[in-house]
Structures are given as structure tokens and as C-alpha cells.
Amino acid sequence: MQLALWGVPMKRLNFAALTASAILSAAPGIAEEERAARDPSSLRLQESFDHIGAEVHSLSKDGRDVFYIDEGSAEDKPVVFIGGQGTxxxxxxxxxxxxxTREELGIRVISVERNGFGESEFDxxxxxxxxxxxxxxVLxxxxxxxxxxxAISGGGxxxxxLAAAVPDRVTSIHAGAAVSRTLSSRAEPDCSRSAADWDESLSAYTHKPKDWWGVxxxxxxxxxxxxxxxxADGTRSFYVSGQLGDPSALTHESMLVCRDNAVVDTSxxxxxxxxxxxxxxQAVPAEEMEHWQAAFPNIAKAVVYPGEGHTVQYRHWDQILADMAGYDDHTVVCRDGESKLIANEDVAEGEFLGICAWQ
Structure with a gap:
């Protein structure tokens, strides 16, 4: 009998004999050297799989598939994560x-994929x-x-x-470099551009996610x-369900701000x-923070980090985690080579902010 390997016929091989022969021929040298270095009985092999990413779940709402992730345990504090535009x-x-750190602080993250991106069908x-x-x-x-x-950037x-829909269910809101385009205090948006114009400019990014996400x-x-x-996020957003870089969903999201029902009352x-x-x-200037301050009655923290750009929310994600977990009276610092939560009043001027990995 013959086997086909990549379409090429080949004779059946005695794989058992071949494997044994390979092991015997490789045993001298490599095996002895490794045994000398470490005793096999001392090796601790893992019992479970290592984490390589969040599992995507789905449910049906009115005949539409909704995709989401749920990272954390049932006992952890739930946080709805809303990524930036086109993510x-x-x-x-x-x-x-x-x-x-997230797991240590007991934060459970739920995120729902938006219309037309990733596996979400465009409507x-x-x-x-x-x-x-x-x-x-989903919740x-x-x-x-x-x-x-x-919320990050366009997710704002x-x-x-979301907050205005169920204000009594929201425990806190955290906005990292987040747009104010749906707040009653927003600056008037430019609604002069056509969908065709948006498509033309955005297709350069949807066809080449490296340019969309390069930092x-x-x-x-x-x-x-x-x-x-x-x-990889850009690839999932614009390709994973056969979008082939179609900019329609990104154009749609960019133009939502011009709809009659875009503005919401958050009072x-x-x-x-x-x-x-x-x-x-330069993408979401710090001045936009003032619109958030004007639109919400209970501002607990408003910080502008010197020299930080549009990835400020990632650079200070450790602090955001602490705030979400209820430790907003403490600051994450690297002190004496250790990452610590220090009471705000005890943070020295010029102290290094963030976990020590940033140093």
C-alpha cells in the first residue's frame, strides 16, 4: 500500500522502527549531556495549559450573533472594557x-465586539x-x-x-484618552465628509493594519x-470574518457621531x-478631558500625564487597574526596586510611577 504525502505517493514506512532507530542514534552525546545538567525526576511539567489569549464566546440577540470575552472569576469585580475606534x-x-496584577486585584473583564469588526456582522x-x-x-x-x-479612545x-442607559448599575467609569464626541458638552463635529470620502481615506488603514496600529x-x-x-487586533478587526479590508464598518463608526441620536444625557x-x-x-488632545468634566457630575480623578501620547492608557494601565479595584487612594510606584501601592499622600515628588517593569 502507498501513502500520499502532500499529493506525492510514497511507500509505507516502518515508523516504529524508524523512531526507535532515531532515538538510539541520538542518545549518545545529547541525552547524556542533558542528564548531567538536570535530573529528569526533578523537572516539574505543567498540569494545565498556559494562557495564550481570551476565549471568544457568543450568544444570540434578536437573531444576531454577539461575540464577547469574559476574563476573570465570578467573584471578581466586573469591568466592561470598550476598546478604541475600529478595534x-x-x-x-x-x-x-x-x-x-489584574488577577491579584480581582478584576474581571467583559468586552463585547462592535458592529462590523472581528466576528461581528456589519449592520x-x-x-x-x-x-x-x-x-x-451579555451582562x-x-x-x-x-x-x-x-473605555479607551473611540470607545468613550x-x-x-452605556452608562446613561443604566446609571444605577454602573459602579465607576474610567476613560483613558477617550473621545467626548457623544457627550452633551462635546465640540461640534465636522459632518461635511461623505461616506465615499471616509472609505477612500480609511481603506489605506484597513488594507494595512500595521499603519492603523503603529505606535x-x-x-x-x-x-x-x-x-x-x-x-493582530487590526487583522482581526478588518479581516477575520472575510471583510478583506473593507472600510465600511470603520466608516460607519466614524460617522455615527453625526447621527441625530449621537449625543446622550449623562447627568x-x-x-x-x-x-x-x-x-x-495629538489623536485625542488632553483638552477633551474638560468635556468629560462638564458632562458628568461626579469626577473622582482627572489627570494629565506629562509627555504622554495616545498610549497613555497602556503606560498607566497598572494605576487604572488599581483605581478600578477601589484603590484610588493609592498610587502605583516603583520604589527601592519593588512595585508598590503607596498611599497618595506618601508619594514623593518625582517618584517613578508604575510597576518597575517600566524602568
Missing amino acids: SLEAFQLTEFART PSLGYKDYADEVLT DDLGIDKFAIM AYAAH PGSPVLVIPGWQTRAY AVQAPVYLYFGEAD
Whole structure:
């Protein structure tokens, strides 16, 4: 009998004999050297798989598939994570360089994929409120009542609608370099561009996610694999379901701000709001923080980090985690070679902010 290997016929081999022969021929030298270095009985092999990314789940809402991730245990504090414009569920992985800290602080993250990105089917009729409804459907299915919101960049537009929809269920809101385009205090948007014009300009990014997600000069590049993972988010957003770089979903999201129902009233949201912006951010200037301060009645923190750009939320993700966990009266610092939570009043001027890995 013959076997086909990549379409090429070959005679059946005695694999058992071949394997034994290979082991015997390799045994002298390598095996003895390794035995001398470490006793095999002392090796501790893992019992479970290592983490390589969040599992994507799905449920159906009114005949539409909704995709989400749920990272953490049922006892942890739930946080709804809303990534930046044009991002997919993969965007959350860009914060998992601090997974150990997140788990230590007891933070459970739920994130729901937005319309047209990743595995979510594109429906041009859907808007901000529809996304909030999908998030609430997921939370209800998971049995989650109270939750915090963490929004990055363009995700801020959706965060405002989600908080306004169920203000009594929101425990806190955290906005990292987040847009104010759906707040009543927003600056008037430019709605003069056509969909065709948006398509033409955005297709350069959807066809080449490296340009969409490139962050040259950012401090986050010291994190091994961060930039590669960011490219993976762009690939998931614009390709994973056969979009082939179609800019329609990104154009749609860019134009939502011009719809009649884009602005939402957040005056009933009493949850504390935490704002994190970068002084050097050119994508979402620090001045946008003022719109958040005007739109929400309970601002607990408003900080502008000197010299930080549009990746400020990742550079200070450790502090955001601490704030979300309820340690907003403490600051994450690297002191004496150790990462510590220090009471705010005890933080020295010029102290290094963040875990020691940033040094």
C-alpha cells in the first residue's frame, strides 16, 4: 500500500522502527549531556495549559450573533472594557502585560465586539444605543448586575451611552484618552465628509493594519510582543470574518457621531468618573478631558500625564487597574526596586510611577 504525502505517493514506512532507530542514534552525546545538567525526576511539567489569549464566546440577540470575552472569576469585580475606534476583542489583550496584577486585584473583564469588526456582522442600521443593548444582553446572560466601565479612545463614545442607559448599575467609569464626541458638552463635529470620502481615506488603514496600529516612539514598545499583538487586533478587526479590508464598518463608526441620536444625557450618572489623558496626545488632545468634566457630575480623578501620547492608557494601565479595584487612594510606584501601592499622600515628588517593569 502507498501513502500520499502532500499529493506525492510514497511507500509505507516502518515508523516504529524508524523512531526507535532515531532515538538510539541520538542518545549518545545529547541525552547524556542533558542528564548531567538536570535530573529528569526533578523537572516539574505543567498540569494545565498556559494562557495564550481570551476565549471568544457568543450568544444570540434578536437573531444576531454577539461575540464577547469574559476574563476573570465570578467573584471578581466586573469591568466592561470598550476598546478604541475600529478595534476588536483582541484589543483587550494589549493590556494583559499586567495580567498578574489584574488577577491579584480581582478584576474581571467583559468586552463585547462592535458592529462590523472581528466576528461581528456589519449592520449599517445599528448605532451607539444598539451596542449598549448588546453589552447589557451579555451582562444579563452572565448574571452581572453592577459593573464598572473602562473605555479607551473611540470607545468613550459608547461608554457614555452605556452608562446613561443604566446609571444605577454602573459602579465607576474610567476613560483613558477617550473621545467626548457623544457627550452633551462635546465640540461640534465636522459632518461635511461623505461616506465615499471616509472609505477612500480609511481603506489605506484597513488594507494595512500595521499603519492603523503603529505606535513608533511609544513607551509601550518596551513590552515584549506588544506591537505584534496590536497588529493582530487590526487583522482581526478588518479581516477575520472575510471583510478583506473593507472600510465600511470603520466608516460607519466614524460617522455615527453625526447621527441625530449621537449625543446622550449623562447627568443622571452618579458613579465616580476617572479620567486619564496624555499631555502630548495629538489623536485625542488632553483638552477633551474638560468635556468629560462638564458632562458628568461626579469626577473622582482627572489627570494629565506629562509627555504622554495616545498610549497613555497602556503606560498607566497598572494605576487604572488599581483605581478600578477601589484603590484610588493609592498610587502605583516603583520604589527601592519593588512595585508598590503607596498611599497618595506618601508619594514623593518625582517618584517613578508604575510597576518597575517600566524602568
